[in-house]
Amino acid sequence: MTRHLSDESLLDLAEGDGTAAGRAHVGACAACAARVEAARAGLALARRADIPEPSPLYWEAMRRNVGRRIAQEPRRLWSAWLAPLAATAAVAVAAAALTIGRVPAPPRPAVEPPLPAWSALPPAEDDASLAVIEGLATAEGGLSAMDEGRGVGAFLAGLSEEDSRALAESLRGASEGGRS
């Protein structure tokens, strides 16, 4: 007599699967055959445990409740690509201010009304960083030049005087265009 079957093999046989060798073993081994039968009985018992089905109307109510609760959650607009882009934009604004000697947005009042909890971003027309991103994207070489692992600082430092002026013009244009 070979060794008894493993629990995994016994379960396979109870579920109607299993190998030919396993079936042959069970045909000759009363102990394993009994364990397979016990597992089958357990399966049949477990399947008798239906749960009550809620009213068909319940699903619609549940869907609405979930939707209502999600609507009360803070908005989540920061997707995986937007966060690093925004960080890049912030660095670009600082670097551009140093390079060009111009701060793109006027200083804001010290006290601002807080944004509502559900609004993670200001409206696009008020968002100065978007103009910077647009400006960088339309500048010669655009953002692709920054994708080579050199970083924003290296990118800006590496610009020729002529390119710097072109970038500044582009930023000014985008910034004014965004406000109009």
Next chain:
Amino acid sequence: MTTPVLALSSLGLSAVVARTEGEPRPREAEREAVEACRRGEREAFDQLVVRYQRDVYRLCYRYVNNHEDANDLAQEVFLKAWRAIGRFRGESAFSTWLYRIAVNACLNFRALRRPATQDLPEALADPVPGAAARVESADEARRVREAVRRLPEKQRATLILKIYHELTHEEVAAVLGSTVGTVKANLFHALGNLRRLMAEEGSPSR
């Protein structure tokens, strides 16, 4: 034009979805819905709720054995999924990810929960013919559910996902972060323990 329905058996779901020519297939549609959710589109998440709410509710019910708690838990599962969907990378099926959230929520719920109270009977005797048999059957179902609730954690989770949600062994392993071999062994022991628990209660187990 509508083509034959597609069974979502690979997701372990009982639902079937009618597909129209030119429309994305269910898996693709689901991937697109998940991407839209990651962009913050609540309507897309609503589609996922519609698709999975029954499965999530039933999974929760298996753990808590009453409608009120199952309802609360199922809604919590979807809220957790919404909050975390930005971190879902699509390395597993969305359903696997959602089941994992649901199982964890159920385990946490049980850990915090006071000792379970006696469930109310789900049906009352009435004079309609066959009613007695239905009550007996419902009572047996309730006792089996109660026995399932008393199984060790891993065995219970395995049995619920495999038997009641008809996930494959591989899918159960993915949800529980386990191996197929362990899943099978846990299920085998769960079935034995289930019979033992029912026998202890004095119920016929065959």
